[in-house]
Amino acid sequence: MPGRILVVDDVATNRLILKAKLSTAYYDVLEADCGNKALEVAHRELPDVILLDVMMPDIDGFEVCKQLKSSPETSHIPVVMVTAMGSPEERIRGLNAGADDFLTKPINDLALFARVRNLMRVKMMFDELRMRDTTSREMGLSDFLESLDHSDEGQETVMLSPPDCEIGKSWRESILENLDVKVIGTLSEREALNISSLELPDAYVVSQNMMENGDGLRLVSALRSKPETRQSAILFVVSDGTVETAARGLDLGASDYIMAPFDPNELVVRLRSQLRRKKYSDRLRSNMRDGLKMAVIDPLTGLYNRRYATQHMSKIIDRAVESKGEFSVMMMDLDRFKLVNDTLGHDAGDLVLKELSRRLQENVRGVDLVARMGGEEFLVVMPDAGRFVAEKAAERLRSSIESEPFILKSGDTLSVTVSVGVAIGSAINCDADDLIKQADQALYRAKDNGRNLVSFFASAA
Amino acid sequence: MPGRILVVDDVATNRLILKAKLSTAYYDVLEADCGNKALEVAHRELPDVILLDVMMPDIDGFEVCKQLKSSPETSHIPVVMVTAMGSPEERIRGLNAGADDFLTKPINDLALFARVRNLMRVKMMFDELRMRDTTSREMGLSDFLESLDHSDEGQETVMLSPPDCEIGKSWRESILENLDVKVIGTLSEREALNISSLELPDAYVVSQNMMENGDGLRLVSALRSKPETRQSAILFVVSDGTVETAARGLDLGASDYIMAPFDPNELVVRLRSQLRRKKYSDRLRSNMRDGLKMAVIDPLTGLYNRRYATQHMSKIIDRAVESKGEFSVMMMDLDRFKLVNDTLGHDAGDLVLKELSRRLQENVRGVDLVARMGGEEFLVVMPDAGRFVAEKAAERLRSSIESEPFILKSGDTLSVTVSVGVAIGSAINCDADDLIKQADQALYRAKDNGRNLVSFFASAA
Numbered sequence: 001m002p003g004r005i006l007v008v009d010d011v012a013t014n015r016l017i018l019k020a021k022l023s024t025a026y027y028d029v030l031e032a033d034c035g036n037k038a039l040e041v042a043h044r045e046l047p048d049v050i051l052l053d054v055m056m057p058d059i060d061g062f063e064v065c066k067q068l069k070s071s072p073e074t075s076h077i078p079v080v081m082v083t084a085m086g087s088p089e090e091r092i093r094g095l096n097a098g099a100d101d102f103l104t105k106p107i108n109d110l111a112l113f114a115r116v117r118n119l120m121r122v123k124m125m126f127d128e129l130r131m132r133d134t135t136s137r138e139m140g141l142s143d144f145l146e147s148l149d150h151s152d153e154g155q156e157t158v159m160l161s162p163p164d165c166e167i168g169k170s171w172r173e174s175i176l177e178n179l180d181v182k183v184i185g186t187l188s189e190r191e192a193l194n195i196s197s198l199e200l201p202d203a204y205v206v207s208q209n210m211m212e213n214g215d216g217l218r219l220v221s222a223l224r225s226k227p228e229t230r231q232s233a234i235l236f237v238v239s240d241g242t243v244e245t246a247a248r249g250l251d252l253g254a255s256d257y258i259m260a261p262f263d264p265n266e267l268v269v270r271l272r273s274q275l276r277r278k279k280y281s282d283r284l285r286s287n288m289r290d291g292l293k294m295a296v297i298d299p300l301t302g303l304y305n306r307r308y309a310t311q312h313m314s315k316i317i318d319r320a321v322e323s324k325g326e327f328s329v330m331m332m333d334l335d336r337f338k339l340v341n342d343t344l345g346h347d348a349g350d351l352v353l354k355e356l357s358r359r360l361q362e363n364v365r366g367v368d369l370v371a372r373m374g375g376e377e378f379l380v381v382m383p384d385a386g387r388f389v390a391e392k393a394a395e396r397l398r399s400s401i402e403s404e405p406f407i408l409k410s411g412d413t414l415s416v417t418v419s420v421g422v423a424i425g426s427a428i429n430c431d432a433d434d435l436i437k438q439a440d441q442a443l444y445r446a447k448d449n450g451r452n453l454v455s456f457f458a459s460a461a
Numbered sequence: 462m463p464g465r466i467l468v469v470d471d472v473a474t475n476r477l478i479l480k481a482k483l484s485t486a487y488y489d490v491l492e493a494d495c496g497n498k499a500l501e502v503a504h505r506e507l508p509d510v511i512l513l514d515v516m517m518p519d520i521d522g523f524e525v526c527k528q529l530k531s532s533p534e535t536s537h538i539p540v541v542m543v544t545a546m547g548s549p550e551e552r553i554r555g556l557n558a559g560a561d562d563f564l565t566k567p568i569n570d571l572a573l574f575a576r577v578r579n580l581m582r583v584k585m586m587f588d589e590l591r592m593r594d595t596t597s598r599e600m601g602l603s604d605f606l607e608s609l610d611h612s613d614e615g616q617e618t619v620m621l622s623p624p625d626c627e628i629g630k631s632w633r634e635s636i637l638e639n640l641d642v643k644v645i646g647t648l649s650e651r652e653a654l655n656i657s658s659l660e661l662p663d664a665y666v667v668s669q670n671m672m673e674n675g676d677g678l679r680l681v682s683a684l685r686s687k688p689e690t691r692q693s694a695i696l697f698v699v700s701d702g703t704v705e706t707a708a709r710g711l712d713l714g715a716s717d718y719i720m721a722p723f724d725p726n727e728l729v730v731r732l733r734s735q736l737r738r739k740k741y742s743d744r745l746r747s748n749m750r751d752g753l754k755m756a757v758i759d760p761l762t763g764l765y766n767r768r769y770a771t772q773h774m775s776k777i778i779d780r781a782v783e784s785k786g787e788f789s790v791m792m793m794d795l796d797r798f799k800l801v802n803d804t805l806g807h808d809a810g811d812l813v814l815k816e817l818s819r820r821l822q823e824n825v826r827g828v829d830l831v832a833r834m835g836g837e838e839f840l841v842v843m844p845d846a847g848r849f850v851a852e853k854a855a856e857r858l859r860s861s862i863e864s865e866p867f868i869l870k871s872g873d874t875l876s877v878t879v880s881v882g883v884a885i886g887s888a889i890n891c892d893a894d895d896l897i898k899q900a901d902q903a904l905y906r907a908k909d910n911g912r913n914l915v916s917f918f919a920s921a922a
Binding site: 128253 | 463464465487488489509585586588589590592596597600601602604605606608678679682683685686688691713714749750752753754755756757758760765768769772773775776
């Protein structure tokens, strides 16, 4: 799991020491001896982690960090600032510049390696989610995904598991004063694990010593291994103040740690940066999902499209053949839809298609497939539905459209009807194309016979 | 990073010992005292890793493993078999049943934890790629992705970095006798890292001691951290026969290890199972990519669709506004296309659309956007192209269609022409909808003036 680390320091000896340590652990080390060089190497080599000295002759570490974090090419690279003093003020300044963590000189090996392992893990996950491969870049897929809109994101939630109620109260106050989040607390180990999946927090602040003798390390580990909370941010509060515990916390899956006692501002800033990272990974995941949805969903009606319908229908058929059951295939067409578009305009036409889709979905079972095949044509496939069930269902669908007029934007109402053609599939009549053709033939008959009718394919009629 | 481990053993003491060890390291332990119970718990709880005893009263470990690996719900869960003897025959039998590794009783802690960490890492990556979240399942996205076809997968490649040429030769022979793969060897550490990215191997067999004093551990680490080889399978050959080195190899990123000297069959079986895992993860990644491609590509012509075009056009506009440059927007329409469809049929129509798309793409620059907006309507957006450049380009596109007749399936030829409307965008005329409307107006004029013409939007003309 090692990776490429850029070591930035103007003192050659410091670089040498770090390089020796990291190389022994098989990390690949790049070097830069000043801020400008650091920016150049970071952009050219895109390392996995950057260890950045604060005091440098040309540009100081805070400024380098700020520049790295504001450039789209390097903003995702984790930065660990290496400081001589390690005052809370300095840490907060660094965190505000976008730093992911701090190491104090002389560097403790345990702290160094635990942090580097943690950042490497996060980086690999992001790399995977960002689809940084050549095909995706060539296709413009990454750009496309990043352009998707997520303005509906709600307020974030933070859960607190403090050592006692008093401390929990002070954490809550600092957080609520500075961040626009909802705080849930004060929870014991057991309660923290049993939060309903409906209100899972975005971030957990978990103290090593918890109320009711809870074990913070055990909670971190449990949260990280449960699928529902695997993606949450976890800020681990080291109660005993040792580097060993901090390293243990990171290895068990904490996203970040903070040494107690701490400046409340440091808690706020670290939490803010973890929430930001969490939001970014959530967005990458939902971009992926939304992108994929677009491949299978008709944008106007929200129904599945023809591509998905074809694929899903073949699954329904396979299952029916296996269980020797029957299933039914319906093609449905809006009657005289061209007239709606031509006389009332495309907006009215779109509204009719949407409302019709809504009614169709309301009148089928959960297992049924409803899809828009194009234009004003819809497909419904019902597993385990022979002629008797299909007849009732088709009639219900037809009348759900006819029974209530559609209300247009203008407030006017419009009577709409559909014609339906049905074919019954079985182990001996199980070719998807054939069945769609049969349903289509039945549909033509329904149209010929005056529309607003359900008609069955002849051989089954 | 701990997780949930199912311990299967009919002897209570054995379960107790393992549970104690694992719990101290904060793993969550589930138990089963026989093969049937193991299958039941595995299906219900879907643990992250299964430690499976071989000798059991009801069903033995091999059979349990086979059943787990053949059920779609549990096939992705890593299985480590725990044996008393650890003979090569037993190992090969286990590997053939689908086991991921072996531990010999009494269990060495180092070997146990290194292996569990490694399997947990692999499992988490798969979980991420399998999109196992509720939304994806509800949308049927996972099913949809799994239905995609990848029949064009070629022969797999294996790279060998043996301790010497003689041994390399024997590895190669065993592999080629048993697996249908291409073998590259015998490579030194430096050569292995410099393989051209065009022929990157699917799997590496890396010996701890390599030729020219190479360090196998360093190579494992380097391969795992390079983005190009991060996804490759790495089988690490432990030359010094110690558990410490094996554990080190796994922690540095090896997918599996084998202790030298080994039975050639064990090499083959382990390699086969790593190649299978690699193929599975490649497929998950390409499913994702292909699924996303479908969201942005018009299936008939392979051009970008309207959705992608709109998004990409706004990017081109942003850049032009920033650099105060000009850009051009062309709407293009096949002349009298309805006639082609009505008289020659839809197949001929589709062929014309495809050939036309090919010619358009051949006659634009790499930075230009070509998209099918629907039916017989196409959009071309050219960054950094003012009136002068646009006029030449539009004329070139128009004549590329007219100049050579289209050849139909029947062998007959067909003369096809297009009309083109062009609008010039700039910082003060930069609304995407407006520009498309302007290009559309120009297009109507080209049609009015007799078709097969390029026309510019009036205000720019």
